[in-house]
Amino acid sequence: MSDTVERHEFGAEVGRLLDLVVHALYSDREIFLRELVANAADAVDRRRFEALTQPIPALPADAAVRILPDKPGRTLTIADPGIGMGKEELARNLGTIARSGTRAFSQALAESKASDRPSLIGQFGVGFYSAFIVAERVEVVSRRAGSEEAWRWESEGQGAFTLAPATREAPGTDIVLHMRADAEEFLEPFRLHAIIRKWADHITVPITIAEDGKDTPANEGTALWRKPKPEISAEDYTAFYRHLGHYFDEPWSTLHWRAEGTTEFTALLFIPGMKPFEAFEGERRSRLRLHVRRMFITDEAELLPPWLRFVQGVVDSEDLPLNVSREMLQATPVLARIRRAVTGRVLSELKSRAKDAEGYATFWQNFGPMLKEGIWEDSEQRKEIAPLLRFRSSAVEGWTSLPDYVARMPEGQSAIYILVGDNIEALSRSTQLEGFRARGVEVLLLADQMDAFWPERLGEFEGKPVRSITQGNIDLSGLGTAPPEGKAPADVTRLLPLLKAALEAEISEVRATDRLVDSAAVLAAPAHGPDLALQRLLRRAGRPVGGENPVLEVNPRHPLVRRLAALADSGADLEEAAGTLLDLARVQDGDVPREPAEFARRMAAALASSL
Numbered sequence: 001m002s003d004t005v006e007r008h009e010f011g012a013e014v015g016r017l018l019d020l021v022v023h024a025l026y027s028d029r030e031i032f033l034r035e036l037v038a039n040a041a042d043a044v045d046r047r048r049f050e051a052l053t054q055p056i057p058a059l060p061a062d063a064a065v066r067i068l069p070d071k072p073g074r075t076l077t078i079a080d081p082g083i084g085m086g087k088e089e090l091a092r093n094l095g096t097i098a099r100s101g102t103r104a105f106s107q108a109l110a111e112s113k114a115s116d117r118p119s120l121i122g123q124f125g126v127g128f129y130s131a132f133i134v135a136e137r138v139e140v141v142s143r144r145a146g147s148e149e150a151w152r153w154e155s156e157g158q159g160a161f162t163l164a165p166a167t168r169e170a171p172g173t174d175i176v177l178h179m180r181a182d183a184e185e186f187l188e189p190f191r192l193h194a195i196i197r198k199w200a201d202h203i204t205v206p207i208t209i210a211e212d213g214k215d216t217p218a219n220e221g222t223a224l225w226r227k228p229k230p231e232i233s234a235e236d237y238t239a240f241y242r243h244l245g246h247y248f249d250e251p252w253s254t255l256h257w258r259a260e261g262t263t264e265f266t267a268l269l270f271i272p273g274m275k276p277f278e279a280f281e282g283e284r285r286s287r288l289r290l291h292v293r294r295m296f297i298t299d300e301a302e303l304l305p306p307w308l309r310f311v312q313g314v315v316d317s318e319d320l321p322l323n324v325s326r327e328m329l330q331a332t333p334v335l336a337r338i339r340r341a342v343t344g345r346v347l348s349e350l351k352s353r354a355k356d357a358e359g360y361a362t363f364w365q366n367f368g369p370m371l372k373e374g375i376w377e378d379s380e381q382r383k384e385i386a387p388l389l390r391f392r393s394s395a396v397e398g399w400t401s402l403p404d405y406v407a408r409m410p411e412g413q414s415a416i417y418i419l420v421g422d423n424i425e426a427l428s429r430s431t432q433l434e435g436f437r438a439r440g441v442e443v444l445l446l447a448d449q450m451d452a453f454w455p456e457r458l459g460e461f462e463g464k465p466v467r468s469i470t471q472g473n474i475d476l477s478g479l480g481t482a483p484p485e486g487k488a489p490a491d492v493t494r495l496l497p498l499l500k501a502a503l504e505a506e507i508s509e510v511r512a513t514d515r516l517v518d519s520a521a522v523l524a525a526p527a528h529g530p531d532l533a534l535q536r537l538l539r540r541a542g543r544p545v546g547g548e549n550p551v552l553e554v555n556p557r558h559p560l561v562r563r564l565a566a567l568a569d570s571g572a573d574l575e576e577a578a579g580t581l582l583d584l585a586r587v588q589d590g591d592v593p594r595e596p597a598e599f600a601r602r603m604a605a606a607l608a609s610s611l
């Protein structure tokens, strides 16, 4: 080795990842070609785009991704005239894992079915490393467009790579795979053609395969979305969907239309049939691809709001100039019009698919939390999104919606009641529901992370305010069917101030409630400030909760409260009993007592004297 060769260790996670990729994907080896060709085509697109504003040489008119098999030398080269990589970029892009850690990846791999594994590769951004599935050594020779220098990155995929100066006549990248003995099939041109047709046919950059000394075209490159609909089969759509997102399933919905009039564009969009990792863990913005008259421009134009970032696809504009630059994209009103039209179309698709309850449930389970983000942040669409939400309920099985809830509301009920917590099971057994259940008043149960936030933003639906049953003072009298009168309520006029005095530091108010049937006491949030669920979330995150202390509501018909009321009347000290009552209310909501050991001691003592 010459003096100029630098040796670098891979990031620790890369080493482990390489191992995983090679083993987990062995039976789907051919996807290495899809990954490398996709990277090469991206690099070509990037050079074309950057050349518009940066002082770098323009893309040659005949730019293509070339695949060059060499049987005698047992190498396969993928060459592109794209943007290229400088020394630092080679080390960073090919020496570390860009987007997500090995831990998340290996966990997902371990939990996935074998058939889902290849899709994980794309989703976790380890595409390049799939080269090592078929190669025992990989050389990358690259020259960044705009630079005179070229560099050679080389690795056997075991712990380290080297970097050395090299030469390359023009900007671009050659990936040279020194194939393993058992991977020689990938040096056969007919095999390579079949793989490209299957995986990369839709790439609009020309792809060629060298055969008998000449390059033969390998991809059709027809922008699928530009074909007349009758000429496109369901398989074509699915193949394109899989290509776009590295998916392996079927799209839940395919939207393909041409908009004419003031804004002209063609769009081909997909709503995935599964929940992609990226959409939730990755960055919060839409990666819809913007093309101008077939030519790829960018996937950073944010053609959909962040809460619709799960939608994949292409928008091909007729109105923008081919040499549209980043600055121009920010300024042009064309994009705003496209955005509005595309968002509206996706929403109306959801609206019509929502009529099929079962089919919509699949969508809802995958992407429901994102629609809730929409309620939170998109004031323009909030009203449109609200009827698309689905809920569990205290009164009906399965999913229900706000319009259905409103239709079921009995006369006299003026608000939509919700209860927010951590899990549906616990919520459906919650003490907070007792009085509502007894009166046959339905409550929607919400257990997504987002649920602590968005209801407040929605505020109301069809003129009915959305009210958390753990917040403020809800008067149930006159609502639904009155429950059978049990024992007469105790007179708590003396008890309430005593409890209040004993719990001064933790409770802002103590009041009697008719919300309870079998339980003695329950906590509620004050009418203003964060609701109980949000308070819990803030506490867990170690953030200040703010606002007033919670309210303690007591059930004057409950034996414990009756007894306390009698003691209060006789002037007994209720300090300790008040604390226990508060702890009981906390435990019911899934919180811990203020002093768990002290609480346990008191309970044990109470049990001992009563058994």
Ligand SMILES: Nc1ncnc2c1ncn2[C@@H]1O[C@H](COP(=O)(O)OP(=O)(O)OP(=O)(O)O)[C@@H](O)[C@H]1O
Pocket: 035, 039, 040, 043, 080, 082, 083, 084, 085, 093, 094, 098, 121, 122, 123, 124, 125, 126, 127, 128, 129, 173
């Ligand atoms: N042929 C190439 N030309 C220029 N840059 C490349 C090329 N191949 C890879 N890269 C760079 O290396 C990075 C890492 O590539 P890799 O395939 O591992 O992940 P990715 O392309 O970011 O993710 P995914 O495979 O999911 O699309 C790319 O983002 C790109 O910046």
